[in-house]
Amino acid sequence: MVHDARSLRKKIVILGAGPTGLGAAYRLKELGQEAFVVLEGRESAGGLASSETSANGFIYDIGGHVLFSHFRYFDELFDRMLGDEYQELQREAWVWMMDRFLPYPFQNNIKDLPPEAVLKCVLGVIAAQKAQLKSGGEKPAYKTFEDLIHGVFGEGIAEYFMMPYNFKVWAHPPKMLGTHWIGERVPVVDLERMITNVVMNRADVSWGPNNTFKYPRHGGTGGLFLRVAETLEDRIRYGAQVTGVDARRKRVLLADGSDEEYDELISTMPVDRLVQSVTDAPAEIVEATSLLHHSGSAIIGVGVNQPAPTTKCWMYFPEANCPYYRVTYLSNYSPEVVPDATRQYSLLAEVSRSSYKPVNLETVVDEVLTGFVNTKLLSPADRKDVVDTHLITREYTYPIPTIRRDDALSVIQPWLESRDIYSRGRFGAWKYEIGNMDHSVQMGAEIADRLVRGRPELCWKDQILPKKDQELGLNPLREPARRPGSPETAPASAL
Numbered sequence: 001m002v003h004d005a006r007s008l009r010k011k012i013v014i015l016g017a018g019p020t021g022l023g024a025a026y027r028l029k030e031l032g033q034e035a036f037v038v039l040e041g042r043e044s045a046g047g048l049a050s051s052e053t054s055a056n057g058f059i060y061d062i063g064g065h066v067l068f069s070h071f072r073y074f075d076e077l078f079d080r081m082l083g084d085e086y087q088e089l090q091r092e093a094w095v096w097m098m099d100r101f102l103p104y105p106f107q108n109n110i111k112d113l114p115p116e117a118v119l120k121c122v123l124g125v126i127a128a129q130k131a132q133l134k135s136g137g138e139k140p141a142y143k144t145f146e147d148l149i150h151g152v153f154g155e156g157i158a159e160y161f162m163m164p165y166n167f168k169v170w171a172h173p174p175k176m177l178g179t180h181w182i183g184e185r186v187p188v189v190d191l192e193r194m195i196t197n198v199v200m201n202r203a204d205v206s207w208g209p210n211n212t213f214k215y216p217r218h219g220g221t222g223g224l225f226l227r228v229a230e231t232l233e234d235r236i237r238y239g240a241q242v243t244g245v246d247a248r249r250k251r252v253l254l255a256d257g258s259d260e261e262y263d264e265l266i267s268t269m270p271v272d273r274l275v276q277s278v279t280d281a282p283a284e285i286v287e288a289t290s291l292l293h294h295s296g297s298a299i300i301g302v303g304v305n306q307p308a309p310t311t312k313c314w315m316y317f318p319e320a321n322c323p324y325y326r327v328t329y330l331s332n333y334s335p336e337v338v339p340d341a342t343r344q345y346s347l348l349a350e351v352s353r354s355s356y357k358p359v360n361l362e363t364v365v366d367e368v369l370t371g372f373v374n375t376k377l378l379s380p381a382d383r384k385d386v387v388d389t390h391l392i393t394r395e396y397t398y399p400i401p402t403i404r405r406d407d408a409l410s411v412i413q414p415w416l417e418s419r420d421i422y423s424r425g426r427f428g429a430w431k432y433e434i435g436n437m438d439h440s441v442q443m444g445a446e447i448a449d450r451l452v453r454g455r456p457e458l459c460w461k462d463q464i465l466p467k468k469d470q471e472l473g474l475n476p477l478r479e480p481a482r483r484p485g486s487p488e489t490a491p492a493s494a495l
């Protein structure tokens with residue numbers, strides 16, 4: 001590898017040991033960078049992709065994490081870290097509504113709904129498509145996500161599924177979201193397929209042999225990132241809570257009163273907090289952070305003293321009879337996440353929260369258990385077999401792709417770079433569309449490559465190449481391959 005000897009000597013500080021910070025550090029080590037350190041506020045690595053063990057020995061992730069990799073670098077890292085210690089699973093996803101399960105995706109499986117609901121969904125799509133035709137075949141320019149939902153899916157699907165589900169996931173009204181994050185490809189509903197499935201009474205499932213995902217056998221999702229962190233043991237400082245950045249003197253300020261000098265800073269903390277903590281940030285840059293919205297989560301793990309009742313992976317819940325938008329049968333991912341998989345299973349419920357959708361953390365666990373009964377995941381009698389509950393809360397879990405998000409980022413990011421600060425990752429970049437684990441690791445590795453070898457970043461610029469063409473930072477920019485719907489909020493992009 002060709003390196004610039006000066007770049008190898010400069011000091012790089014990485015803020016955060018989540019997937020992005022770990023990706024950056026791992027790559028710097030690979031490139032032979034001498035001077036770098038990772039500052040992590042918590043006592044362990046993994047960030048939002050870490051896992052927690054409850055007092056009763058159940059392991060829970062911070063929300064259902066499903067791995068879909070767009071990157072060869074990520075695949076190779078996964079293989080190197082885990083060898084054959086992973087499970088390969090079929091993505092079995094369902095939607096619960098009107099007291100029944102429909103296979104996901106919703107729009108292809110409405111046949112099991114009451115006839116009046118089926119009719120409303122079908123007529124809604126027809127009306128939406130007629131309206132599109134009237135516009136003379138012009139590509140519709142939807143300003144808000146709510147407009148897109150109505151314009152593409154029609155009134156029925158919007159009312160039953162898309163609107164309530166998306167409010168539950170984002171904890172923000174869909175009219176606050178833009179459409180830029182969905183990409184150039186405006187979704188279309190396949191009306192013929194939808195009607196054929198209804199008339200022929202045909203189930204149309206999205207899973208099958210080609211629709212699989214990997215999950216670490218040990219330690220939950222976090223098991224992967226703990227292994228990455230182990231390879232960087234001497235480079236990560238835990239309990240190093242960063243309180244500010246003195247960009248003029250190029251120092252990171254820590255809660256214990258110490259500071260850390262840098263030549264270049266890779267930050268993975270939320271970019272709004274970062275900017276607000278930089279000592280000489282101009283007022284207009286700080287002001288721009290007010291355009292960035294986020295939600296937080298309450299994640300509730302539940303252990304049950306019964307054998308697993310189903311092979312389902314995860315389920316979406318659009319209705320108001322439960323507080324969660326998604327529940328995962330986590331013990332179906334790996335038997336190692338419960339103390340005894342022959343007679344126990346676990347569920348993981350995700351509840352979003354924000355000022356638009358407050359959640360009472362004192363009562364949320366009970367509300368989730370009541371929701372399990374309402375949505376028939378548990379019977380009233382099963383509640384006596386609940387042997388574990390575990391609540392995880394985080395303030396920043398979804399960067400909301402609001403209409404003016406990119407206006408804010410377009411002034412914040414160049415200013416940070418002018419101060420040798422590179423803000424990357426789920427909340428560092430604040431781009432939901434590249435906010436998954438694989439994107440995060442790749443973004444970290446690519447900024448490392450850029451700082452040491454001067455290679456262009458692609459993922460952060462939303463340029464995702466087909467895997468066969470990938471070699472870190474070496475590719476000329478080509479037509480980007482759009483990401484397929486992320487498993488994380490599939491119905492939002494389900495499209």
Ligand SMILES: Cc1cc2nc3c(=O)[nH]c(=O)nc-3n(C[C@H](O)[C@H](O)[C@H](O)COP(=O)(O)OP(=O)(O)OC[C@H]3O[C@@H](n4cnc5c(N)ncnc54)[C@H](O)[C@@H]3O)c2cc1C
Binds near residue numbers: 066242269428440487
């Ligand atoms: C509910 C939920 C479901 C998800 N599902 C999926 C999925 O199905 N598939 C998928 O691929 N991805 C999923 N993700 C996304 C995945 O968790 C992220 O892609 C990934 O964790 C982002 O990594 P990151 O390093 O950018 O940020 P983070 O994971 O947030 O890590 C940032 C790190 O910085 C540290 N830090 C922050 N501030 C400071 C400070 N001031 N001082 C010191 N340290 C600090 C934090 O402690 C943390 O360790 C999901 C996320 C959530 C919340």
